[in-house]
Amino acid sequence: xxxxxxxxxxxxxxxxxxxxxxxxxxxxxxxxxxxxxxxxxxxxxxxxxxxxxxxxxxxxxxxxxxxxxxxxxxxxxxxxxxxxxxxxxxxxxxxxxxxxxxxxxxxxxxxxxxxxxxxxxxxxxxxxxxxxxxxxxxxxxxxxxxxxxxxxxxxxxxxxxxxxxxxxxxxxxxxxxxxxxxxxxxxxxxxxxxxxxxxxxxxxxxxxxxxxxxxxxxxxxxxxxxxxxxxxxxxxxxxxxxxxxxxxxxxxxxxxxxxxxxxxxxxxxxxxxxxxxxxxxxxxxxxxxxxxxxxxxxxxxxx
Amino acid sequence: xxxxxxxxxxxxxxxxxxxxxxxxxxxxxxxxxxxxxxxxxxxxxxxxxxxxxxxxxxxxxxxxxxxxxxxxxxxxxxxxxxxxxxxxxxxxxxxxxxxxxxxxxxxxxxxxxxxxxxxxxxxxxxxxxxxxxxxxxxxxxxxxxxxxxxxxxxxxxxxxxxxxxxxxxxxxxxxxxxxx
Numbered sequence: 001x002x003x004x005x006x007x008x009x010x011x012x013x014x015x016x017x018x019x020x021x022x023x024x025x026x027x028x029x030x031x032x033x034x035x036x037x038x039x040x041x042x043x044x045x046x047x048x049x050x051x052x053x054x055x056x057x058x059x060x061x062x063x064x065x066x067x068x069x070x071x072x073x074x075x076x077x078x079x080x081x082x083x084x085x086x087x088x089x090x091x092x093x094x095x096x097x098x099x100x101x102x103x104x105x106x107x108x109x110x111x112x113x114x115x116x117x118x119x120x121x122x123x124x125x126x127x128x129x130x131x132x133x134x135x136x137x138x139x140x141x142x143x144x145x146x147x148x149x150x151x152x153x154x155x156x157x158x159x160x161x162x163x164x165x166x167x168x169x170x171x172x173x174x175x176x177x178x179x180x181x182x183x184x185x186x187x188x189x190x191x192x193x194x195x196x197x198x199x200x201x202x203x204x205x206x207x208x209x210x211x212x213x214x215x216x217x218x219x220x221x222x223x224x225x226x227x228x229x230x231x232x233x234x235x236x237x238x239x240x241x242x243x244x245x246x247x248x249x250x251x252x253x254x255x256x257x258x259x260x261x262x263x264x265x266x267x268x269x270x271x272x273x274x275x276x277x278x279x280x281x282x283x284x285x286x287x288x289x290x291x292x293x294x295x296x297x298x299x300x301x302x303x
Numbered sequence: 304x305x306x307x308x309x310x311x312x313x314x315x316x317x318x319x320x321x322x323x324x325x326x327x328x329x330x331x332x333x334x335x336x337x338x339x340x341x342x343x344x345x346x347x348x349x350x351x352x353x354x355x356x357x358x359x360x361x362x363x364x365x366x367x368x369x370x371x372x373x374x375x376x377x378x379x380x381x382x383x384x385x386x387x388x389x390x391x392x393x394x395x396x397x398x399x400x401x402x403x404x405x406x407x408x409x410x411x412x413x414x415x416x417x418x419x420x421x422x423x424x425x426x427x428x429x430x431x432x433x434x435x436x437x438x439x440x441x442x443x444x445x446x447x448x449x450x451x452x453x454x455x456x457x458x459x460x461x462x463x464x465x466x467x468x469x470x471x472x473x474x475x476x477x478x479x480x481x482x483x
Contacts, residue, residue, distance in 0.1 A: 021385025030403025
C-alpha cells in the first residue's frame, strides 16, 4: 500500500475511533502502534519508548504543569473579587457596564493564565450573580463570560501555543507575540458589541442606580487592586519578552507569584492547596498522555 | 465476585495514593526553577542541575499520574455519540475499543521494562554537565504503564459486569469508601 493510501486510511480510522468514545490519548497511541506495526513490523514499538524518553527531556513541556498550577491557584486566590470590585466601581454607571467590566477582567486574567477555564471561573463566580442581581439580560451576562474565557488561550501565556510550538518546531515567543493583537482586538470587539446592544436596548444591561455609584476619589483608590495582577503579568510576560527567563522559568515565577498573591489575600490554606495540586496533576496527565499518544502516531503517519 | 471487587478497590486505592504523592512533585519543580532564576540574577551563579532535575521530576509526574487520572475518568474523550448510547451498549463498545488501550500500555510496560533494565544495569548517567543517574526516571515508563494497565483492567471488569448484569461491579458503599 502506498504512503498516501496509508495516511488516508489512518485519518479515517482515527475519526472512526474518536467517535467510539475511547479516550483520545489511547486512540492516537493505539492507532499509531497498529499502523506502525503494519508498515514496519515489530520494530515500531521502539518508537513508543524513544518518544517517551524524548518527552521526559523536553524542557518546554515543563511549562504545562506550572501554568496549569498557576491558573488553578489564581482561581482560588481572591484576585477575581479584587478585579471585579474595581470594574464595578469604574464601569457600573455605564449601560452594560458590568458586562464590559467582565470582558476587561477576563482580558486581564487571560494575560495571567494560559487556559480558558480560568477566566470563565474567576469572572463567572463573582460576575454572574452580581450581573443577574442588577437585572442584566441572562444571555448577555453568560455570553460575555464565556466569550471572555475564550481569550485565555489566545492572549499569552497560552498552554496550547506551548504545545504547538513543541510539536511544530516553532518559536514559542513568536507564537505568543502573534496572539497579543488578535486577543486584544477580539476583546475590543466584544466590548463594542456589548455597548451597541445595550445602547439600542437599555434593558439588557441597566446602569447602576445613582445612589450606588461612587465618586472619583474612590475610583482612584480602588486602582490599587490592579497592582498584583499587573505584577504577575509583568513577571510572566515581561520576563519572557525581555529575555530575562525562558518560558518554563517564567511559568515557575508565575506559579510562585500566584501562591504569594493567594497568601496576600489570606486564601492560602492546606485544603485549597491540596485541591489545586490534585486538580493540576489530573489536567496535566490528560494533556500529556494525548501528546504522548500523538507522538506515537506521528512517525507512522509520516510513513 | 468479592475477590474481583477487592481487586478493583485495591487498585483504585493504590493509584489514588501514587497519584497524590506524585502530584506534589509540582511544588519541587516550581521551587527549583524559581531558585535557579534567583541564583542567576541575585548571586550571578546559575545552577547546573535545576532544569534537568525539574525535567526529570516532570517525567515521573506525568507518567505516574496517568493511572490516577484514569481512575478519576479525566482522560478526555469525544462523547457526541458515546453519551447517547444506553449503558449496556457503552460497556460492550468499550470492551472492544479498549483493546487499543491494552496494546498501548502493554508495549509501554514490556518495552519500557527492557529499556529501563538496560539503563539500571549500566548505571546509566545523563550526558549533561551535571551527569545525574538517569535510570530512576526511565523506570517510571514501565511503572506508569503498569499503573495505567491495572486501572484500565478495573474498568474492563466493570464493563463485563455491566454487559452481563446491567449493573456496576461496585455497590454505592464501595464507591464511597474508595473515594474517601
